[in-house]
Amino acid sequence: MAGRYKSDLKWSDVTPKASWVNRRQLIAGSGAMALGSIAGPAMASLGAKKTAYGEGLEPNDLEAITSYNNFYEFGTDKGDPAKYASALTTDPWTVEIDGLVDKPGSYGMEDILANVTLEERIYRLRCVERWSMVVPWVGFELADLLSRVGVQPSAKYVAFETALRPDEMRGVSQNVIDWPYREGLRLDEAMHPLTIMATGIYDEPMPNQNGAPIRLVVPWKYGYKSIKSIVRISLVEEQPKTAWNTYSANEYGFYSNVNPDRDHPRWSQKYERKVGGGLFAKQIPTENFNGYEEQVGSLYAGMDLLVDH
Amino acid sequence: MTSLQRINQAIGYVPAWLIYVLAIFPPCWFLYLGLTGGLGVEPIKALEHKLGEQALQILLVTLAVRPLREVIGINLLKHRRALGVVTFWYVFLHMLVWLVLDVGILSEIWADIVKRPYITVGMAALLLMVPLAVTSNNYSLRKLGPKKWAKLHRLMYPLAFLASLHFVMLAKGFQIEPLIYMGITLLLLLLRWKSLGKSVSGWFATVRLTK
Numbered sequence: 001m002a003g004r005y006k007s008d009l010k011w012s013d014v015t016p017k018a019s020w021v022n023r024r025q026l027i028a029g030s031g032a033m034a035l036g037s038i039a040g041p042a043m044a045s046l047g048a049k050k051t052a053y054g055e056g057l058e059p060n061d062l063e064a065i066t067s068y069n070n071f072y073e074f075g076t077d078k079g080d081p082a083k084y085a086s087a088l089t090t091d092p093w094t095v096e097i098d099g100l101v102d103k104p105g106s107y108g109m110e111d112i113l114a115n116v117t118l119e120e121r122i123y124r125l126r127c128v129e130r131w132s133m134v135v136p137w138v139g140f141e142l143a144d145l146l147s148r149v150g151v152q153p154s155a156k157y158v159a160f161e162t163a164l165r166p167d168e169m170r171g172v173s174q175n176v177i178d179w180p181y182r183e184g185l186r187l188d189e190a191m192h193p194l195t196i197m198a199t200g201i202y203d204e205p206m207p208n209q210n211g212a213p214i215r216l217v218v219p220w221k222y223g224y225k226s227i228k229s230i231v232r233i234s235l236v237e238e239q240p241k242t243a244w245n246t247y248s249a250n251e252y253g254f255y256s257n258v259n260p261d262r263d264h265p266r267w268s269q270k271y272e273r274k275v276g277g278g279l280f281a282k283q284i285p286t287e288n289f290n291g292y293e294e295q296v297g298s299l300y301a302g303m304d305l306l307v308d309h
Numbered sequence: 310m311t312s313l314q315r316i317n318q319a320i321g322y323v324p325a326w327l328i329y330v331l332a333i334f335p336p337c338w339f340l341y342l343g344l345t346g347g348l349g350v351e352p353i354k355a356l357e358h359k360l361g362e363q364a365l366q367i368l369l370v371t372l373a374v375r376p377l378r379e380v381i382g383i384n385l386l387k388h389r390r391a392l393g394v395v396t397f398w399y400v401f402l403h404m405l406v407w408l409v410l411d412v413g414i415l416s417e418i419w420a421d422i423v424k425r426p427y428i429t430v431g432m433a434a435l436l437l438m439v440p441l442a443v444t445s446n447n448y449s450l451r452k453l454g455p456k457k458w459a460k461l462h463r464l465m466y467p468l469a470f471l472a473s474l475h476f477v478m479l480a481k482g483f484q485i486e487p488l489i490y491m492g493i494t495l496l497l498l499l500l501r502w503k504s505l506g507k508s509v510s511g512w513f514a515t516v517r518l519t520k
Contacts, residue, residue, distance in 0.1 A: 064350040076484055079349065129481070131351060176482035247482060266425055266479065268417060279343045279352045283413060 046118055046200045048138040054122025057134045062202055064276040065135055069209045070127065071228055072176050073162065073169040080171065081209035087168045088229065090213040099159075099234035102150025109213055113199065115148055116140035120203065121196055123219035125226075126258045126290045130283075132272045137217050138200030143191045151187070151235055158190040159183075159240035160216060161232040177243045183227035184240035184254070185218065188299055194219055194292060197230075220292040222256045253309035257300070258290035262309045317384045328391035335363060336402055357406045364399035365472055369493055371396055372469050376500040380510040390445050393465075397442040400435055400472075427478035434471035437464050466501075469494050 071081035094106045118138050126132045146158070164180035166172050172179050189195060198217045199206055206212040211228025218225050224244050234240070244252035251265055260270045271283035289296055300308075310318075339359050343352035348359075371392040377383045385392075412418050421428045441462055443449070450458050473494040476487040500506045 060350075068350045072482065076482070078351070131354075174483070174485060176484060263424075266427060268420060268424075271414065271417065273351075273353070276350045279356070279410065281353065283417075 046138050046203050046205065048118040048120045048200065048203050051119050051121065053120070054134070054136070057122050057124065059122055059136045059202075060133045060274075060276050065133060065201060066207045066209055068131075068133075068275055070129075070223065071171075071209055071211070073164075073171045073179075073181065073229075074209070075171040076174075076176060084170050085208035085212075087170070088163070088165070088208050088212065089168060090208060090229075093213045093231075095214065095230055096232040097145075097149050097234075098232070099236050100152040100155035101146075101235050102152065104149070107149075109199075112145065112214070116144050118199065119196075121198075121217070123194075123217060124290050124292075125217075125219070125223055126272060126286065128222040128224060128252070128256070128264060128269075130267060130269070130272050131275050132286075133275050135217075136202055137196065137198040138203055139196040139198035139217065141193055142195045142197050142216070143193065145197060145233075146190065146235075154237055155235035156187055157236050157238065157240055158185050158187060159232075159234040159236050160185075160227045160230050161234075162227055163229045163231045177247050181227060181243045182241060182246075183216065183225055184242050185216075185225075186239075186299075187235075189218065189296075192296060192299065194295055220257055220289040220296045222252075222258060224252070225256050255300075255305070255308055257296075257305060257309070258286060258288070259305055259309065260286040260288060262306050313382050317382075320383070320385060321387070323388070325388050325391045328388055328395060332367075332395040332398065336360065336399070353406065353410045357403060357411055360399055360403035360406060361476070364396055364403050365476060365490055367392055367396045367399060368469055368472055369490070369497065372465060372494070372497045376497055376506065379506055380500060381513055394442060394445050397438050400438060404431075404435055427475055430471050430478060431475035434468045434475060437468040437471070441465065466498055470498065 067082050068078045069081040070078065071085060074081045074084040074087075091109070093109045095109075095112065096106055098104045118140060120136060120138055122134060122136045124132060125135050142158075160183045162181035163169075164172060185195070196217050197214055198211075199214050201207065201210060206215065211226075211230075214230050215228040216226050216230065239254060242252075242254060244256075245254050258269075263269055269286055272286045273281055273283050287293070339348065339356055342348045343356045346352075348355035371389060374385045374389045374392070377385060408418055412421060422432050423429065441464055444453065444458065444461060453461065473487070473491040477491050480487050500509065
């Protein structure tokens with residue numbers, strides 16, 4: 001349900017649009033309007049409900065969010081997704097929802113969006129590589145979608161899959177991981193109100209390099225759990241196979257909760273650096289559950305998170 | 310004059326000091342880009358990776374000098390010292406960016422060196438370079454005598470392997486690029502193995518004669 005969260009942060013606390021919209025986009029957009037054609041995507045506001053989630057956080061500007069991405073389907077360099085993700089056709093788009101649900105089927109984006117209220121969620125994003133951002137996502141709670149399709153009692157996990165289109169994704173010709181990209185959550189994690197399906201950033205449609213048209217965002221887990229450009233959601237009984245965990249289970253656990261005490265075998269996770277701070281940006285301490293411990297800590301009561309990482 | 314002689318003649322015109330001078334520009338340029346937004350939104354990593362990548366490239370060129378001469382006949386011997394010293398500069402800058410800008414926390418630096426194998430390996434490669442950099446002058450060559458000096462400078466072989474390994478070890482997922490660097494490193498090391506070097510140079514000679 002939209003509007004579950006209350007906090008003191010106002011929509012007006014977010015970076016003003018003029019300072020994050022690329023000047024060229026503004027000029028191009030106004031030029032397009034002056035010519036009487038439709039405005040470019042940068043001008044299409046989603047009208048997301050202005051919740052006030054993200055107290056004390058300063059969102060990164062759009063340039064940082066859209067130019068520094070890990071989306072290996074388009075290449076392993078951070079700049080590759082911005083260069084090559086435009087090749088991805090995001091309209092039309094359908095999401096196959098199957099497995100242990102009452103109403104399985106192919107759900108078109110319009111159909112999915114017609115039944116939800118879009119909300120603004122300003123979340124921290126912590127990458128397993130020790131960099132972080134703050135992103136003003138637009139989306140809806142995954143729980144709303146799952147309730148709509150009817151989760152059967154035997155379902156214990158939710159599995160997700162990214163589109164695999166060799167014609168549009170130049171990076172999948174290399175077997176960096178075992179394609180398609182797959183992720184998964186325990187059902188209680190998936191139903192948690194912090195877990196959203198995001199369809200936009202800064203109240204505009206999701207840029208392709210960030211996982212258009214629809215992606216998962218789980219803010220207390222390392223970024224790779226928040227799978228992009230989703231084409232399949234399956235409710236299952238067994239813990240599903242996930243991309244990075246299959247590649248190296250010791251390095252990338254199924255849970256992958258942000259945990260400063262559990263090092264990645266090749267690097268420490270105690271600190272992170274927020275992207276966009278320039279050449280002299282300092283590292284900052286990483287918070288347990290990426291700062292969302294109060295909300296999600298109880299999901300893992302009794303578990304040894306150094307073992308079940 | 311054969312084309313090979315012409316190439317060697319052209320190389321002969323390039324003074325070794327020019328390599329030192331030219332080598333100053335790329336790091337300065339990258340630093341400038343990093344300060345002015347030209348390296349993207351995370352300039353520290355970009356600068357660190359750029360310097361590391363270029364250090365490895367110059368290292369491989371240095372390592373290629375001998376096989377180039379013995380196998381193909383291109384003579385860069387006159388420039389080898391400059392290439393080696395410049396490699397050290399770049400490796401040192403690469404380490405400095407990691408130490409000061411990237412990590413910047415003393416306890417973390419030490420923990421990384423002892424606990425993270427890819428950093429241990431990289432650090433070992435750097436340490437092995439120090440005696441080579443220090444003895445890269447005519448005084449040391451005289452003092453040590455050419456035999457001892459040459460023996461010491463064979464440290465290039467293990468350190469080149471460690472440098473490539475350092476790159477391979479930090480890749481996330483199965484990535485081709487570091488493996489290509491490792492492949493080239495191993496090839497350049499293998500060519501020093503006399504019988505192999507001879508047969509490859511013999512092959513090159515036949516190719517040249519039949520042309």
